[in-house]
Amino acid sequence: MWTSNKPASPNAGIASQLTIGHHWPGVGEPERYPNEMKIRLATPSDSDRIRAMYISAFPDGEGETVASLAVDLLAEITVPETFSFAAESDAKIVGHLAFSPASDAHADGFLGYILAPLAVDPNFQKRRIGTQLIEHGIAELSKIAVDIVFVYGDPNFYGRFGFQPDGALKYVPPYELQFPFGWLSKPLADVDSFAPSGNLSCVSSLCRPDIW
Numbered sequence: 001m002w003t004s005n006k007p008a009s010p011n012a013g014i015a016s017q018l019t020i021g022h023h024w025p026g027v028g029e030p031e032r033y034p035n036e037m038k039i040r041l042a043t044p045s046d047s048d049r050i051r052a053m054y055i056s057a058f059p060d061g062e063g064e065t066v067a068s069l070a071v072d073l074l075a076e077i078t079v080p081e082t083f084s085f086a087a088e089s090d091a092k093i094v095g096h097l098a099f100s101p102a103s104d105a106h107a108d109g110f111l112g113y114i115l116a117p118l119a120v121d122p123n124f125q126k127r128r129i130g131t132q133l134i135e136h137g138i139a140e141l142s143k144i145a146v147d148i149v150f151v152y153g154d155p156n157f158y159g160r161f162g163f164q165p166d167g168a169l170k171y172v173p174p175y176e177l178q179f180p181f182g183w184l185s186k187p188l189a190d191v192d193s194f195a196p197s198g199n200l201s202c203v204s205s206l207c208r209p210d211i212w
Contacts (some may be wrong), residue, residue: 003034006121012074039136042084047071049093050086055123059066065211066117072205073098080111080144082203085137087129097133099141100203101151104171107194112171114142114202115151125209134161147189150200152182152212162186172199175212 041052074084087095096119102112104139115123115137120129138161141149150168151158168185177183 031199037087037089037094037132038050039085039087039133040094042074042086044075044085046093047074050074050084050096053093053096053121054119056122069211070096070117070119070204071101071207075205076100076203078203081112081187082139083113083140084134087133089208090126090165093121095120095129095133097130097137099137099149102174102207103201104194104198105201106198110191110194111146112148112150112200113146113171114206115149115153116206118153132158138188142188145189146180147187147191148196149186151184151186152177152179153184155181155184158184167191173212174200174202174206175209 010133015055021147025190043108051067051071054070055063055158057063058066066070070084076082080097082100083098084098096117096173097115098117099113099115102114104110104112115134118130118133120133131158138149148167150171151163152173153163155165163184163186167187168183170191171184171185
């Protein structure tokens with residue numbers, strides 16, 4: 001799984017056509033929080049700082065894998081667009097979260113996103129930065145008619161944001177999961193009208209069985 005807020009057991013790690021490079025109107029406007037922290041869209045120029053933050057946030061051997069995923073998603077051009085959000089305090093990136101599109105060939109007009117990865121600088125944890133990143137990201141996705149958001153992570157943590165396992169059962173993740181109980185979804189629209197799903201398709205950066 002791809003978050004530094006991972007399942008307690010087993011302490012786990014995760015529609016309109018856009019012109020390439022175009023940002024949805026209104027998405028990614030910097031939002032300020034107490035203590036001079038702001039959340040903004042990350043850019044490729046943030047790659048080194050984001051990589052370092054992930055390596056510090058995850059255990060040895062896992063940090064580099066998740067850091068590479070975060071940086072790869074930041075560089076990948078997708079349609080619909082992949083969104084990377086950075087939490088910044090005093091010019092330091094203290095948290096990061098990415099949302100990448102997921103498609104379902106069996107559901108015409110379906111627009112889903114996968115939340116992955118997420119991390120907060122260890123020196124800035126317990127300050128609700130992860131919570132603010134998730135809430136900010138979901139609010140931004142709600143502006144662009146996203147139907148559903150998926151995550152592969154701790155049900156106890158993500159349940160606080162409305163992610164549940166029942167709704168995710170209809171959607172087969174791109175790869176077999178080591179911990180199936182961590183496959184969760186949060187609908188942002190009425191998804192009951194869509195036909196039963198085949199396998200979801202994800203962006204290239206997530207097309208690695210070893211990270212699932």
